[in-house]
Amino acid sequence: MIESVLEALSYPPIGRAFAACFLCGASCALLSVFVVLMRMPLIGVSMSHAAFAGAVLGMLMDINPFLSGFILCLLAAAVLGPLSDRAEMAPENILGIMFSFLMGVAFLGMGILTRSKAQALSLMWGSLLTLSSADLVILAVVTMLLAVFIVLFFKEIRAVLFNRRLAASSGVPERAIYYALLFFTGAVISSNLATVGGLLIFALLVQPGAVAMQLTYNLKSFFWISAAAGVTACLTGLAASYIFDIPSGAAVVLAATLLFTLAFVFSPKRRRTRSGANKSIL
Numbered sequence: 001m002i003e004s005v006l007e008a009l010s011y012p013p014i015g016r017a018f019a020a021c022f023l024c025g026a027s028c029a030l031l032s033v034f035v036v037l038m039r040m041p042l043i044g045v046s047m048s049h050a051a052f053a054g055a056v057l058g059m060l061m062d063i064n065p066f067l068s069g070f071i072l073c074l075l076a077a078a079v080l081g082p083l084s085d086r087a088e089m090a091p092e093n094i095l096g097i098m099f100s101f102l103m104g105v106a107f108l109g110m111g112i113l114t115r116s117k118a119q120a121l122s123l124m125w126g127s128l129l130t131l132s133s134a135d136l137v138i139l140a141v142v143t144m145l146l147a148v149f150i151v152l153f154f155k156e157i158r159a160v161l162f163n164r165r166l167a168a169s170s171g172v173p174e175r176a177i178y179y180a181l182l183f184f185t186g187a188v189i190s191s192n193l194a195t196v197g198g199l200l201i202f203a204l205l206v207q208p209g210a211v212a213m214q215l216t217y218n219l220k221s222f223f224w225i226s227a228a229a230g231v232t233a234c235l236t237g238l239a240a241s242y243i244f245d246i247p248s249g250a251a252v253v254l255a256a257t258l259l260f261t262l263a264f265v266f267s268p269k270r271r272r273t274r275s276g277a278n279k280s281i282l
Contacts, residue, residue, distance in 0.1 A: 029230025
């Protein structure tokens, strides 16, 4: 069994897929902490559709689809930040409008795409075995930058997650932190477009954080548990895809859902809730 696994990993596409799964799980799971604690799950939906729409537009204009997806993700983040601060609407409403618009752009592009739609479909559902070394390097750089950002600004991030207005009144640059999180959301999603796909990556931006939410009140532990859940889901999904010959993106999402189900069923927080205890994450 171990020999067959090592033999599979020695095959370059499998080795790259394994590394990409590890990086994808870690990067998405770290962002999942912010998505869950700030109660903004729609940000993952909107950004994933921005990446997919940008990639399809890139194919229509004969430019690199990953570059165009990254650019449109950053543009969406740049619009979302100031608009949610200045508009007299909740961020969830703005995200809903952005999501529906970007979904329309993506499927319009799919409809008028004259050449083979195979590449566009791979960007929608992900294709781990077609990853190039350049894709892997970009994903590694984005994951490393996100981790460094969290370590350097952990105190400021904790203040923003607790209460943005209170953080601002305490002198924390909460707007810069919030905009940086939007930037990293766009960067992580676009760099993972070929790994899980523009539609399924939303699950990895919510479920690892939801797993951690069931298991801890401590913010540092929250990050570690979320990262472990994300990496475990990705590697388990890759293994299931290899063994049972099923789509890797769907397998990863199902593995993440299974982890959340187990965390929910065995959550120590449920027992504390029944006993009347209630704590916030710090």
